[in-house]
Amino acid sequence: MHSNDGRGGGMGSDGDVDALAQLVADAEGVSDAARVVQIREVRVLAAAGVLAESQSAGASERVKAREMALRGIAAELAGVFVATDRTLQRRIDEARDLVDNFPVTTAAWEDGRIVRGHVRVIQEIGCIVPADDREDFERAAIERCEGETPNRVRGSLQMLAERMHPRCFTERHEEAAAGRCVQVRTGADGMSDLIATLPTVIADGIVDRLTRQTREIINARAKADAADAEGLGDSTHDGGSSFIGDARTIDQVRADVFSDLLLAGSPALDPTATGDGDGTLGAIRAHVQVAVSALTLMGQDEGPADLAGRSPIDATTARQLAGDATSWDRLLTHPVTGSVLECDTYRPTAAMVRLLRARDRHCRFPGCRQPAIRCELDHTIAASDGGATHVRNLANLCKRHHDVKHHTRWRVRQLPGGRLIWTSPTGRVYREDAPPPLVAFAAAPAWPPQREGDMPAVPPF
Numbered sequence: 376m377h378s379n380d381g382r383g384g385g386m387g388s389d390g391d392v393d394a395l396a397q398l399v400a401d402a403e404g405v406s407d408a409a410r411v412v413q414i415r416e417v418r419v420l421a422a423a424g425v426l427a428e429s430q431s432a433g434a435s436e437r438v439k440a441r442e443m444a445l446r447g448i449a450a451e452l453a454g455v456f457v458a459t460d461r462t463l464q465r466r467i468d469e470a471r472d473l474v475d476n477f478p479v480t481t482a483a484w485e486d487g488r489i490v491r492g493h494v495r496v497i498q499e500i501g502c503i504v505p506a507d508d509r510e511d512f513e514r515a516a517i518e519r520c521e522g523e524t525p526n527r528v529r530g531s532l533q534m535l536a537e538r539m540h541p542r543c544f545t546e547r548h549e550e551a552a553a554g555r556c557v558q559v560r561t562g563a564d565g566m567s568d569l570i571a572t573l574p575t576v577i578a579d580g581i582v583d584r585l586t587r588q589t590r591e592i593i594n595a596r597a598k599a600d601a602a603d604a605e606g607l608g609d610s611t612h613d614g615g616s617s618f619i620g621d622a623r624t625i626d627q628v629r630a631d632v633f634s635d636l637l638l639a640g641s642p643a644l645d646p647t648a649t650g651d652g653d654g655t656l657g658a659i660r661a662h663v664q665v666a667v668s669a670l671t672l673m674g675q676d677e678g679p680a681d682l683a684g685r686s687p688i689d690a691t692t693a694r695q696l697a698g699d700a701t702s703w704d705r706l707l708t709h710p711v712t713g714s715v716l717e718c719d720t721y722r723p724t725a726a727m728v729r730l731l732r733a734r735d736r737h738c739r740f741p742g743c744r745q746p747a748i749r750c751e752l753d754h755t756i757a758a759s760d761g762g763a764t765h766v767r768n769l770a771n772l773c774k775r776h777h778d779v780k781h782h783t784r785w786r787v788r789q790l791p792g793g794r795l796i797w798t799s800p801t802g803r804v805y806r807e808d809a810p811p812p813l814v815a816f817a818a819a820p821a822w823p824p825q826r827e828g829d830m831p832a833v834p835p836f
């Protein structure tokens with residue numbers, strides 16, 4: 376007979392059981408409290424969406440007015456939640472979708488029958504179910520969710536939604552294919568993931584072609600190696616010379632071929648092509664913004680360079696870019712003074728554009744990280760109000776936040792040093808200091824060789 380004497384750390388004594396029961400009761404209390412707060416948050420966010428709608432009611436360009444109202448409100452709430460306004464806008468949309476289109480699910484969540492993870496899965500999968508069948512879907516889905524973890528119930532809900540789906544796969548695929556896109560996710564150690572979301576046949580086709588081309592390269596390398604081994608000392612034989620020292624793996628070759636094709640190849644369908652010549656699309660070259668210190672360029676410093684607004688890149692790559700073709704936009708920053716150029720013409724000069732990209736690095740709206748290279752130069756005080764085209768009156772804003780500044784009640788002032796003071800429609804104030812240089816280090820003792828006129832001393836802009 377099994378004896379329960381509590382030895383070996385088992386759940387033996389009554390005291391242990393009581394302590395655990397207390398812990399479980401506490402956990403239940405926390406979980407209930409969290410649910411109440413989460414639901415309150417969803418309701419607040421949904422209300423923000425409704426408010427944006429009511430603010431834009433009656434406007435002539437209704438869609439645009441609603442979008443601008445929503446952006447303004449999202450930016451205001453972003454300050455409270457300490458997130459970006461884009462994130463807030465997405466959460467507002469999600470909250471409205473949940474409250475408006477999944478009322479049964481929201482109620483089940485409020486009653487504690489399901490948890491937030493379930494709600495997310497139901498909302499995500501249920502969006503393909505037509506509105507008329509939505510309630511049936513919700514009820515069935517909630518039943519399956521109860522007592523099961525969100526991840527384990529996902530497959531079953533997908534089947535349920537598929538069955539209620541009125542349209543064939545082809546139609547849906549066409550719709551899904553409209554969401555094709557390419558994204559970059561910055562990773563660690565100067566690496567990034569390039570993610571292309573494509574129809575499966577295209578994606579498979581790309582990998583297949585890459586793999587075939589890669590095999591050709593690897594086979595040719597093997598042949599050349601074999602020929603080299605046979606023709607030892609034969610100076611007339613040069614078959615393997617291009618492969619000397621090439622020990623790349625198949626994955627590495629595939630990645631290299633992929634990069635070569637995309638950076639140097641021409642698109643197959645080129646609307647600018649004439650009858651017998653290539654068009655201009657193939658001549659468009661990649662453009663990236665790199666801030667690299669003079670010391671790094673000279674090989675005296677191995678500190679990383681700054682791929683503006685994104686991530687550090689290694690010194691060797693930065694040096695190659697700087698020494699390479701003109702298709703790379705070179706931006707050199709002096710480690711000590713930096714060089715300043717001011718000009719008061721109507722249009723910012725190319726030098727001012729570069730200077731402001733170096734100063735701002737990214738969009739200067741609170742919280743935004745859009746690289747300056749994809750931003751527009753905004754006159755802090757509009758030119759029409761007498762604002763000068765001057766680095767002290769210019770700042771990089773991405774398209775989105777340029778619109779927010781012009782079409783909502785967000786206001787901005789610029790102080791010396793490129794400091795921006797933003798005031799939201801409700802009067803919350805955000806200080807946006809010019810970002811500190813990312814390429815920063817102590818100057819080497821012998822650097823820079825100071826000579827008259829080399830590096831003019833200039834006031835901070």
Ligand SMILES: [Zn+2]
Pocket residue numbers: 738739740743744745772773774775776
């Ligand atoms: Zn922005």
